[in-house]
Amino acid sequence: MMRTNPGVKLTYDDFLLFPDDGKRHELIDGEHYVTPSPSRKHQAIAWNLTVIIGTYLEANPVGRAFIAPFDVVFSNFDVVEPDLLFISNARLEGILTTKHVRGAPNLVVEIASRSTRSRDETLKRKLYEHFGVEEYWVIEPDDDTIVVYKHGGKGYQREFDLAATRGDTLTTPLLPGLQLPLERIFRD
Numbered sequence: 001m002m003r004t005n006p007g008v009k010l011t012y013d014d015f016l017l018f019p020d021d022g023k024r025h026e027l028i029d030g031e032h033y034v035t036p037s038p039s040r041k042h043q044a045i046a047w048n049l050t051v052i053i054g055t056y057l058e059a060n061p062v063g064r065a066f067i068a069p070f071d072v073v074f075s076n077f078d079v080v081e082p083d084l085l086f087i088s089n090a091r092l093e094g095i096l097t098t099k100h101v102r103g104a105p106n107l108v109v110e111i112a113s114r115s116t117r118s119r120d121e122t123l124k125r126k127l128y129e130h131f132g133v134e135e136y137w138v139i140e141p142d143d144d145t146i147v148v149y150k151h152g153g154k155g156y157q158r159e160f161d162l163a164a165t166r167g168d169t170l171t172t173p174l175l176p177g178l179q180l181p182l183e184r185i186f187r188d
Helices: 040-059 089-095 117-131
Strands: 002-004 024-028 031-035 063-067 072-075 078-080 084-088 107-111 135-140 145-151 156-163
Touching: 024 117, 040 063, 040 084, 040 107, 063 089, 072 117, 078 117, 084 089, 107 117, 117 135, 117 145, 117 156
Parallel strands: 107 135
Antiparallel strands: 002 031, 024 031, 024 078, 063 084, 072 078, 084 107, 135 145, 145 156
């Protein structure tokens, strides 16, 4: 992760000028963060989640899922690219545009890495909590675990710490009936 221009608060207009260089560019409170391309394991996890959730949504069209790179614009100073996001049908019309999401998805998933772990657990968690993302999953590829945060009215509560080694399965009321076995998510 690289932070650029400390002390200068950038806007969405500045964000649109960032280069298309294969890196992830994000704004959090007007600060520019750049993350290098993800690892193979990160990509395998993202693919596995996309296939599982995509297959589920084809049979159960309760909303739409999108994968990075796809901007989520919370404010003029907060623009992020989660690894995966889900928007329910009830929210779609109000926040989905042809270019990006403008507002809070129901679910945001971040696949952590050494360079993003701290930001995912602090800055992004606070950002998603502040703007009302219902569920936030932080996936840890190094130890095959997932931490699930749920918005409980007073902010996020750490609901679950799931591990592939225990044979855990992730479920969410946002995707009724979907079973996400962690061993399948972390299959490389």
